[in-house]
Amino acid sequence: MVQYPFCALLMLSLLIFLATIPNAFFTQACLTTGYLRADAYQTRCPGVEAIVFAGVEQAVADDPRMAASLLRLHFHDCFVNGCDASVLLDDTLTFEGEKTAAPNLNSLRGFEVIDAIKSELEFACPETVSCADILAIAARDSVVLSGGPTWQVLMGRRDSLFANKGLANKNIPAPNSDVATLVSKFQNVGLSQKDMVALSGGHTIGKARCSTFSTRLKGSSSSDSPGLDKDFLASLQQLCSEFDNNNMTLAELDFVTPATFDNQYYTNLLSGEGLLASDQALVAEDGIATRNLVETYAEDPQAFFEDFKTSMVKMGSLKPLTGKSGQIRHNCRIMN
Structure with a gap:
């Protein structure tokens, strides 16, 4: 008969015990010990x-x-x-x-x-x-x-x-931020310069009010709005002057494929057709590193998609409340 040391027997018993614990226990454990996981609701709310x-x-x-x-x-x-x-x-x-x-x-x-x-x-x-x-x-x-x-x-x-x-x-970040400010604000919350450029690609869908880029429209040429294409500037000036409603008129962030999530946003920047000053700043002279990333994403949509996904997961994991911190609100607008 094989003789097992006491510690080995203890370890074997522990392993057998753990194997009998339902998966629900581990799901709950991860919810109460500070971990985020893809299957956190697998047993409690699978739908x-x-x-x-x-x-x-x-x-x-x-x-x-x-x-x-x-x-x-x-x-x-x-x-x-x-x-x-x-x-x-x-x-x-x-x-x-x-x-x-x-x-x-x-x-x-x-x-x-x-x-x-x-x-x-x-x-x-x-x-x-x-x-x-x-x-x-x-x-x-x-x-x-x-x-x-x-x-x-x-x-x-x-x-x-x-x-x-x-x-x-x-x-x-404000819509008129320069590259240095953008990088600083992203780094302050734990995101890198690469995350900033990738996440900025979210502007490939959506709209912005004229009030968010009104300072770019006051010049008579693209020299007054650095990096902005002259014809694009003229089209924005016309759009935003058509209606006198306190600059509430909406413009497409990506005028080429406005409702499609793709890499057209980066192509627009390289053509001088970024709607917001903070967008166009990514390819300005003081943003050489960010311009290189813009060029990569404009040439390779898959590279953009992969980096965007990675950065979204990273952003979504910023300082989450887990365990017994915070609460599960019954109504998202008010505390329980």
Whole structure:
């Protein structure tokens, strides 16, 4: 008879015990010990991604611009204390919500879409799926529905108990930012220069109000608006002067393929047809490194897709609340 040392017997018993524990235990363990994972809701809400996709699909069918709006909503959330759904909170007696911050006021859209999806999930899986995870999944689905790539969304986030208007004003890049400012703001939240250029490609869908690039329109030639193509400048001046409505007229961020998630955005930059100053800055003389990335993405759409997916997962993993931090909100607009 083979004699096993006591420690070996103890280890063998432990392995046998672990093998008998249901997968649900490990799923819950990952949710309570600070990990994000693709199958976080596999046992507790297996239909979560299908429910979110159906909600996003309907919203985009009703309003194609909503795809870009939901992608932007996730971006603006993650840049303020991480991806914690703080951007969805309304004002309270103790704090001002981020919705009224300068980069968000009268600009962010899609709150009612998230509300509708949350309602469906509360019916299917009460008190289970966080608003922060809904934002992350909806952003991915918006890209897919626009013809872009898909990726596995890591889940298990919890929702914040407060919002930070001041930090939203400080952290979210402005549409007139130069390369140095863009790089700094991305690095401040844990994203690289490469992430910044790849994620800027999200501007291949969506629209922007004339007020966000009005300073570029005051010149009489492209020399007054560095890097901007002369004919493109003239077309923008005409568009934004046609209606006197406080610069609320909308222009396509990518006028060539405005509703398709592709690499045309980068081709536009190289042609001097970037709508926002922060877009065109990526190929300016002081942005040689960023220009090299723009050229790569313009030439190789697959390289853009791969880097965009990687950067979206990285951004979605910024400072998530997990374990017992935060809460799972019943209503994304207010705390429980």
